[in-house]
Amino acid sequence: MDEKKLKEYDEIFDFIEKSQFDWERLVTDDQVKIKTNQNEVEFEFMTTILQKFNLRITTVSFTDYYGIVFGIEKRDRN
Numbered sequence: 001m002d003e004k005k006l007k008e009y010d011e012i013f014d015f016i017e018k019s020q021f022d023w024e025r026l027v028t029d030d031q032v033k034i035k036t037n038q039n040e041v042e043f044e045f046m047t048t049i050l051q052k053f054n055l056r057i058t059t060v061s062f063t064d065y066y067g068i069v070f071g072i073e074k075r076d077r078n
Contacts (some may be wrong), residue, residue: 001030010072012053019045026069031058037067046070 009032013025016034026035034049039062049055050072059071 001026001032006032012049012072015052016049026066032073033059033072034070034072035066036069039067041068052061 006027009025016023020036022037024031024035028070046057050057053077055072056075057070058073059069061069063069
């Protein structure tokens with residue numbers, strides 16, 4: 001993923017960093033993901049992020065190492 005595309009997600013991760021200190025950006029296979037380091041997540045906060053930044057969840061996975069990982073992408077503004 002190119003730098004310009006990654007910069008589009010900076011505002012999202014700045015917001016997340018202020019609210020959830022243990023959530024991070026993860027980029028794999030040209031996809032931006034939210035890495036939680038937790039084994040459970042309150043979806044109220046996740047819903048807030050999705051609505052505020054016009055995102056959708058593309059994938060959800062769990063590993064003991066990463067916790068819950070959400071693939072995200074920006075929705076079309078149409």
